[in-house]
Each structure stands twice: as structure tokens, then as C-alpha cells.
Amino acid sequence: MVRRPVAWVTAIVLFVEAVGIALVNWFLGVVVDRQDMSLAGLDSDVMSTSSKVAGLVFGLYFALCGLVALRVALRDRAPAGLGRILLLSAAVVHGLLGAFTVGLVGWGAFAFMMVVLGLIVLVFMAYDRPEAAVSDAKPDGDGGPTNGDGKGDNGNEGAPVAPPAPSTP
Numbered sequence: 767m768v769r770r771p772v773a774w775v776t777a778i779v780l781f782v783e784a785v786g787i788a789l790v791n792w793f794l795g796v797v798v799d800r801q802d803m804s805l806a807g808l809d810s811d812v813m814s815t816s817s818k819v820a821g822l823v824f825g826l827y828f829a830l831c832g833l834v835a836l837r838v839a840l841r842d843r844a845p846a847g848l849g850r851i852l853l854l855s856a857a858v859v860h861g862l863l864g865a866f867t868v869g870l871v872g873w874g875a876f877a878f879m880m881v882v883l884g885l886i887v888l889v890f891m892a893y894d895r896p897e898a899a900v901s902d903a904k905p906d907g908d909g910g911p912t913n914g915d916g917k918g919d920n921g922n923e924g925a926p927v928a929p930p931a932p933s934t935p
Contacts, residue, residue, distance in 0.1 A: 791821020
């Protein structure tokens, strides 16, 4: 019931984050290029280019993770294979980014990273139970407890279990 909306929200947040990461790194690359300063002897053109490339790579990575979450929302099935690995790695990346951003940027950025981490984990938890196990489970004939062989506790197939007789003092 809540699985699809969580996957949709996760996909949207990952797409927004992909664009945001790419734009922030691009902006940092432009700032470094315009200041024409070096850091520990590094060329400013190299730092500018590497910031822009890193922004594009991380943006594409988060966009790909967003596509996996979107596919989960559209198909209403758990991610499998490479998609599962991508979402798991995105969860780890958000945990690490949250740890780094709390010291560098502040608690607001940390809270955002933890919300995204929580959404990704919630996608995995919402799709935790395999659908086949739920649909294949069928109750026994009397609806009472069974001992594993399809028969009731009293050994009779489909026969109702009689309540215990009241004891007289």
C-alpha cells in the first residue's frame, strides 16, 4: 500500500539531488576557474575541470539510482541485480556524505542526507517480503493450527478441533 509512493518520492528526491549535485560542482568549478588561484601547487584549470567532471559523474550516478527507484515504482517490484546494488551503494554514499556534511556544511545538510538514506532503506524494507510467499500461502481446511502435514492437531484432515471439556471439581 505504501510501497509505490515511497518509491516515487525516492525517485523524485534522487533526481533533484542529481541535478543539485551537478549544479553545485559546476558552480564550484566556475568559481575556481575565475579566481585563478592554486591550491598546494595544483593548476586552477585542472581543479576547475575535475570539479565539473566530478559533478557530472555524481549527477549521473544519482540520476541512475533515481531511474532504478522509478522502475521500482512503476513495476511495483523490488529492485534486483544491478539496480539493487546501485540503491545499496547510494544508501552507503548517503550515510558517508551525511557524516562528512555535518562537519563541513551543517546539520541541515546532514538531515537531508539522512532523509534520503531513510527513503532508500524504506524502499528496501517495503519490498522485503517476496510476493510469491504471500500469494502461495493458503490456510488449511479448518483454519486451525496444523502440525505441518496439512492435518489439524488432532490428526483428522479438515475436521474441526473440539474444545476441551470443562473440568468438574
